[in-house]
Amino acid sequence: MNKMRVAAIFQRAVSLTLVSLGLLNPGRAETRGDRPTSIAPQSSPRGRETFRSRCAACHGLDGRGGEHGPDIVTSPKVRGISDRALFAIITHGIPRAGMPAFGLLLEPDEIGAVVGYIRRAGSKGATARVPGDPARGESLFFGKADCGDCHMVRGKGGFLGADLSDYGRDHSPAQILRAILHPGAGSLPGPEAMTAVTRDGQQWTGIARNEDNFSIQLLDTKGVFHLIVKSDLASLKREPRSLMPDDYGSRLSSIELQDLVSYVARQQIAHRR
CATH class of the missing domain: 1.10.760.10 (Cytochrome c-like domain)
Structure with missing residues (x-):
């Protein structure tokens, strides 16, 4: 199973887990009680050591994804949930995604330290200096x-x-x-690439911007729009590869x-x- 597939399964499982725990309600505003009192300061070294011993095998040493687990540091899905929700996920696990319930293995303050470490790693990752000019x-x-x-x-x-x-x-x-x-x-991310060939031999490859039962508007690789009547087409093929x-x-x-x-x-x- 590739990493993209693992990440997709994990994201769906996160949503289902939050719903089951009563932590995902669009109409509910977050309150102070949503943040566990056991969340450690983000500078706590305990979180780093616990993460490396318990989480790194699946999610990688830096938390940005491993062979069996997705990126949980820069993932918008993880960054978008509250500390309380992240604490609950680590505590109860995500059985659908193969993630164990660490509440059976770790003390609450250890889990809180892991939450703090993940938040710090995400913040650091967003501002870290990148080699290059x-x-x-x-x-x-x-x-x-x-x-x-x-x-x-x-x-x-x-x-x-x-x-x-x-x-x-x-x-x-x-x-x-x-x-x-x-x-x-x-x-x-990006729209799907297509190649259109007309009956008189003209060919364009690009992105379909508008399409109905009778015509298709194609933006080609040179940035030119082509309005093509489908009855004039010899073929219209969706490209399996990226145009990049x-x-x-x-x-x-x-x-x-x-x-x-x-x-x-x-x-x-x-x-x-």
């Missing part, structure tokens, strides 16, 4: 690497791919590098890749709480 990375993004042809950052760039203006907020440098080197892994190039490992040097990752990692929009 972001200024050079920006030049690469909109120049040699051609990322800006498809991706937009803060209003500048193309429309074909995902908007990366906030991508660095919930993705670690390692995840960003993986998305660049292995685009087919699905790390970058998969040769950056050979096109860019290791230093250039670091610079590019550094630039994307710094794209974080401030969100109101």
Whole structure:
């Protein structure tokens, strides 16, 4: 089972677990009582040691995902729940996802220390210095690497791919590098690619922006819109692979890749709480 599949199962199981514990109610405002009194300060070393001995085997030493467990440090799903909810999940486990109930193995203050460690790791991950020069990375993004042809950052760039203006907020440098080197892994969200071939031999590959029973509007890789009547089509095929190039490992040097990752990692929009 791949990591994306594990993460999807984990996210669904988290939601079901919170519902069963009465901790997921959209109409319920969080109160002080939602935060357990046993949550340790985020600087507590006890949380780090307990995490490494009990959690790292599945979730990785840094909490950003392992062979059997998903990322629980930068995951929007985990970061979006209260400390009380995270405390409850660790205590009761997630049987559907194969996560044991650590309330049977750890004392409440130990679980609280783990919650504090996860919160600190998430905060640290969002602001940690990334190797590479972001200024050079920006030049690469909109120049040699051609990322800006498809991706937009803060209003500048193309429309074909995902908007990366906030991508660095919930993705670690390692995840960003993986998305660049292995685009087919699905790390970058985006619409499905299609290839349209007309009866007179014209062909376009791009993203379907509007489609009905009679026509399809395709945005091609050059940013040009094509309105195509379906009765004129010889074929309309959904592409199994991403339109994003998969040769950056050979096109860019290791230093250039670091610079590019550094630039994307710094794209974080401030969100109101």
